[in-house]
Amino acid sequence: MPTLAPYKASEDVYVLPSYLRVPDVAVPGFGLLVVNSYLIKGREPILIDTGMPIVKEEFLETLWSLIDPQDLNWILLTHDDGDHTGALIEVLEAAPQARVVTQFVGMARLETAHHLPVDRFEIRNPGDTLTISGRELAVLRPPLFDSPATSAYFDVKSGVLFSADSFGAIIPELAENVGDVPKSAYDEGFSIFNRLNHPWFHLVDQGKFEESIERVRRLQPTAIGSCHSPLATGTQVETHLKALAALPAQGALDLPDQAALEGILAQMQVNGD
Ligand SMILES: [Fe+2]
Ligand SMILES: [Fe+2]
Numbered sequence: 001m002p003t004l005a006p007y008k009a010s011e012d013v014y015v016l017p018s019y020l021r022v023p024d025v026a027v028p029g030f031g032l033l034v035v036n037s038y039l040i041k042g043r044e045p046i047l048i049d050t051g052m053p054i055v056k057e058e059f060l061e062t063l064w065s066l067i068d069p070q071d072l073n074w075i076l077l078t079h080d081d082g083d084h085t086g087a088l089i090e091v092l093e094a095a096p097q098a099r100v101v102t103q104f105v106g107m108a109r110l111e112t113a114h115h116l117p118v119d120r121f122e123i124r125n126p127g128d129t130l131t132i133s134g135r136e137l138a139v140l141r142p143p144l145f146d147s148p149a150t151s152a153y154f155d156v157k158s159g160v161l162f163s164a165d166s167f168g169a170i171i172p173e174l175a176e177n178v179g180d181v182p183k184s185a186y187d188e189g190f191s192i193f194n195r196l197n198h199p200w201f202h203l204v205d206q207g208k209f210e211e212s213i214e215r216v217r218r219l220q221p222t223a224i225g226s227c228h229s230p231l232a233t234g235t236q237v238e239t240h241l242k243a244l245a246a247l248p249a250q251g252a253l254d255l256p257d258q259a260a261l262e263g264i265l266a267q268m269q270v271n272g273d
Contacts, residue, residue, distance in 0.1 A: 006039075006062055007176050009223060009231055010158040014039040015176070016062050018055045022170060023256070023264045030267075031170040031189060035083050036227050038162055039066055040155065043133040044073035047098075048153065048162050049227060053086035060087055060094070069094040074132060077102040078164035078227060079147035080109040089114055101130065106149025126151060138219070142166035143212040143244055144198040159222030167240050168193045168228025175230045178240075190243055193228060195253040202252050209248060213241050 004017045016037040024031040037059070038048040045067055051059030072095040078084055080102070088110070092098060101122045102110075110116055124130060126141040135157050142152040144166045153162045170189035175181045181189075195201055217238075224232040224240055232240050 006066060009160055009225055012041045013158050013160055014066055018052060019174065031172055032174060033170055034228055038225055042135060045071055046074040046076055046132060047072060048076045049078055049084040050087040050091050052083045056087045056090065060090055072098045074098060075100045076153055077106060078162065079150040080106045081147055084227060085110065092117060092120065103149040103151060109149060143209060144194055144201060146197050154219050160225045161216065161219060161221040163224050163226045165197055165228055167224050167226040178230050178232045178236050181230065191250060194247055202248050204248055206248055210245050213245050217241055
């Protein structure tokens with residue numbers, strides 16, 4: 001199944017990765033969409049997102065190999081999409097201390113799929129700050145998002161920005177760091193993912209869009225931990241901010257059509273998939 005060994009993003013921040021093979025819309029063939037959750041260890045451990053439903057069992061096995069369920073205090077949701085909330089109910093059942101942080105509309109949207117223990121929810125909105133055992137996490141709306149309930153979280157201690165879907169990329173091969181992916185393939189996969197997943201991107205006022213990117217820049221993140229990309233660290237942070245700002249000028253993406261689907265199916269037959 002598409003799960004991978006966890007790895008460290010910083011001293012006490014772990015990436016819990018999995019991935020999906022996805023059709024590449026630019027060239028015939030397939031790319032990889034990584035789906036990351038994160039665990040911040042500390043006096044009050046924090047889980048950010050709960051993986052994809054199709055790898056629920058594997059996700060839980062990985063998570064509980066890193067932490068005792070009794071010790072987990074917080075689940076911060078970047079948003080309510082299925083690939084971020086796959087094991088939410090199971091984690092809540094196993095971890096009786098854990099409380100869920102999301103926006104009100106995120107909780108409401110989750111209620112269409114789950115019977116939620118709403119008394120275990122904490123509503124936090126962009127602009128709020130969470131202080132967890134002295135550790136500050138700023139809540140912000142990332143520059144691009146595909147759910148009205150999207151919150152990115154900036155962890156002041158580690159400097160990691162957990163950016164939800166924003167800054168994701170379709171990549172040709174698995175990697176833990178953006179620098180391990182061939183640059184031209186990464187740049188193309190970044191452009192396609194962000195334009196496809198956030199189809200309103202080309203309608204933005206460029207100046208206001210860049211203001212939202214500037215708000216991220218002012219945080220001076222040491223790393224961008226997207227839920228859909230390897231880690232971007234060091235100078236890659238600025239490269240990502242600039243790459244996002246350049247998207248509106250690229251214009252709307254031609255959406256894959258029925259012919260694209262048939263091409264993919266034919267390709268799968270050739271490959272014996
Ligand atoms: Fe999403
Ligand atoms: Fe996502």
